[in-house]
Each structure stands twice: as C-alpha cells, then as structure tokens.
Amino acid sequence: MAFLYALPGAVAEGLIWGLMAIGVYISYKILDIADLTVDGSICTGACVCAVLLGAGVPAWLSILIAFAAGALAGVVTGLLHTALGIPSILAGILTQLMLYSVNLLILGGKSLVAIDPRANQLLLHMSNNPGAILSAGIIVAVVIAVLYLFFYTEVGLTLKSTGDNPDMSRAQGVNVKFNQVLGLGIANGIVALAGALLAQYKGSANINDGRGAIVIGLAAIFIGLSVSMKIKPNFVVSLIGVIGGGIVYYIVYNFVILLGLKTDYLKMLSAIIVALFLAVPYLQEEYFSKPKVPHPHGAASGKGDDGHA
C-alpha cells in the first residue's frame, strides 16, 4: 500500500533521471566516451536553476539557461580532451572537480538554496506528482523528438560515426575532435536540464546533488537497453528504453527504501547493478563461450598480456 502511494513520485523522479540518462547515453553509447563531467553538470543545472528562480527568472527560461551552463561544462571537457590531449576519463574528472567550485560560486557560497514553490511558477514540484509526470513527460518527449531530428541530419550522422568508427569518420572528412566537443556539450546540456528539473521537483539545489549520477545514468541505460534492444534496436526506441530504465530504477529504489534500507547504502546497490551489467558480456565471453582452439603460450593473438592473471 505504501509502495503504491510512493509510485507516482517514483515515476516523476524516474522520468527526470531518465532524461539525465539520455545525456549519458549520448556520451557513453554514441560518442563512446565515459564522461564523468555528468556528476558535476547535473548539479550545475540544479544550482543555476535554483538561483535564477530566486532572482525571479521564469522557470522555462531558467531550465534553458541551465542547459546552456551544462553544455558549456561539456565543451570544457571536450576541449581538455581534444585540444589538450588529456584522456577523456581524466578530462571529465577534472571538469567535475572544477564544477564543484563553480557550483559553490553559483550558490553564493551556500551549500543549499531552496526554491519557494509559492513564489515561482514551477514546471513541476513534488507536491503535485501527476502534474510533475505530465510536465516531465512533455519535456522528455520534446528532447527525444529534437534528438531524433538532429541525429538524422548530415551533422548528426557524423556524430554517430565519430563514436562508431573514428578512423572511418576522419577518412570521410569528419572533424572528429569538433564532433566530440559538440557531442559532450549536448550530452551535458541535457544532464544539466535534468538537474534543473530535479531542483524544481525537490524544491532545492544542494551542492552534493548528483554525486554518483553517472552510475544511475548507466544503470538506467543498461536496464532500458536490455529491453528495448529486444523490441527494436533503433534510435528512438533506445531513447524511450533509457527513460523507461530511469523509471524502473526509481521504482526499485523506492521499493528498497520501503523495505527499510537507508538511501545512503543504495549507492552500493546502484554500483553493483552497473558493475554486473558491465561484467556480464565479459564473463560470457571469458567463461561461458564455446572453447576455442587452444593457443600456445606466448603466441596469444594480440590479446596476450592485458593483465588478468
């Protein structure tokens, strides 16, 4: 009974996290970059939105500006990687660290800024879950529609090919570095947009918001794709699957909380879920695939010493 009661909230919040996971999908799945900027840029979105709302900026404008702020963070990571040659994982970590200071600056040195739902016309708030589901649903639908259109344009196709095969892309005249910067910008813009919606929904922005967001995003992606790839492996179905993955994640999350587990311990659960999804293909390959022709020691074909003893 209590679970059913919590369901609408879980769906609303799941939609928002699903949106964030779409941002992660763009960097991780399309660009093939594990981008850790996300943990910072989701918080940036929340901070920017909360502060702008406090200054009387309309809610719709504040989420657009949050998008722009997140996009800028993504561009910084992209430039660290492409222009300065820093490995992408490290570039993301560096930006994430920078964002902690930036976010604190945005919040004016405070660790929490509350949003007054009565003073602002919010797009969504936890006091009205059906309304929040509707608003979040509409925004998610718009984002998916725009991404669908974009990724089938001339530019969008090359963004896909950049992640799929950078050698082929360069040979076909695609500026791979530019595309990585552009893609990371779009990805983190969407993540920050989700952060802004989350701040409105919860009625506050906290400097610690978004810690572990990348893991939640990956969990949503794996859950979603495990279903959507079986239905129809195309772009839109995948994105819808990712949203679904976010919702499923939050329903499970709420269920586990109701069982009495503290939220702080849930991070362990999320990490285990993601680790399992990442490990399964490897384990299948390594332990459960049909035995291959045994190769003599030392002559292993290009796969010899990658470090698992």
Add this chain to the structure above:
Amino acid sequence: MLKITDLHKTFNPGTINEKTALDGLNLHLKDGDFVTVIGGNGAGKSTLQNAIAGVWKPDYGTIEIDGVDVTHMPEHQRAAFLGRVFQDPMKGTAPDMEIVENLAIAARRGKKRKLVWGVRKAEREEYKRLLETLDLGLENRLTTKVGLLSGGQRQALTLLMASMNKPKLLMLDEHTAALDPKTAAKVLEITDRIVTENKLTTLMITHNMKDAIAHGNRLIMMYDGHIVVDVEGEEKKKLTVEDLLNMFVQASGKEFASDRAILS
C-alpha cells in the same frame, strides 16, 4: 597530381623502438596513373598511405595534391581530395550504422555538412543502383547495419564509399589481403572497373606480385622507406614475378622475405 618530395618519418625517435619508416621518399604521380605498390613487410607502404592521408605529420618533406601543399593540412580536411580503403576491413565503415548511412556520410566527403536531412529520398535510389554494380546483393539490404556484413562485403562497400565524389587520389592498402581468394578476385575486379570508369588516379598497395603486374599502368617497389623500383607502360606489362624478385635482390641485397607474395 600527387607530388611527394624527400619525405621522412621516424617513429619513436630517441627510444630503443626507433624506426625510420620513410627515408627520403620521392614520388610523382601523373593524372590518371594507376600505380601498384609492392614491398616486403615493414617496407613502409602503409606508412606512405598514412602520410598522404595525414594521419600524422612527416618529420621532413612535402606532399602536394593537385598543386595544393597539404603537408600541414589536418586529416579530415585532406579527406576532401582522397578516397581511402584500409588494410583492415573493419576500419573503413561504421559497423553500427546502416549501409545507406555509411554511403551518405561518404557522399558528403569534402562538402559542408548542414543541419538538413542526412539521407535524402532520392539518394536511396542512387545508392541502390550503385550497390547493384557490386553484384553482392547489398542493394536489397540498404538499412542493414554494416557490422552484419562479411569482411569482403565491407571492403567492397568501403571501396564504393572511397570512390564517391571522384577523389583526386584513390588509395588502397592491401584491400583484398584479408579476404578469401574468390572474394579477393571479385573485389579486385570491382576496383579495376571503378578506377577505369571514373579515371581515378590510384595508388594500390598489394602483397601479391601477380596482382601488382596485372593491374595498373605503373609499378613501384618499396624497400626500407623509399622507392627502389619504378616501372611503367610497356616495360611494366612485360614484367614477370621472377623479374620482380630479381629486382628486389638487386635493390636490397637480400632475398624477398615474404612467401605470401611468391605463392598465390
């Protein structure tokens, strides 16, 4: 068309892995030349193709394509002049994308890409006709993901993509080496047809001396980072595998190291 002057490239300089892969290479291709390139393992053939493509910058020397000095031009800009097929069949196509999408990306090589529909309706028909010429049944699988194709099919598709927009120079790096003999012969036949029909200036690296003799109007042999044999026209037509082996011994003072080239 292509003018390479005194090209040098040393990998890992100053380390124990130091390797001079290009050592003062000069090459001048005329418009419409179809040149086959042979040479033992590590002679620098792929390195030559990579230098022309701009994968990295040479240490010394210049590369001109059709009068434009491209020595310092980034790889993706140079691609406007070039069509490239890699030694590795996996490298030339995007596996997670459809056949049409791969073709559409190639069709826009060297053009400004805009925020307009990436594959137009009319293009599909065009690509269908183009794929028919390969005679591999791909014309009925336009929306198939390229990753599901065989190595030979992917290599043929890459060849088609590389020849789109009539590149000033078509570069093929042992593009049939990874294929079974029957598919290899077929892809070579397609290569000949595409090159002649479009009158493409072509550089075709091969390990197979017979192929090197049978195709093109000019043959060069590389050894140790430069060109040691360069024959064309009637003289090339009369070449035999034995001639080539003798030339190799003369130029290098060694036996030709690769059995792969002599067999087959």
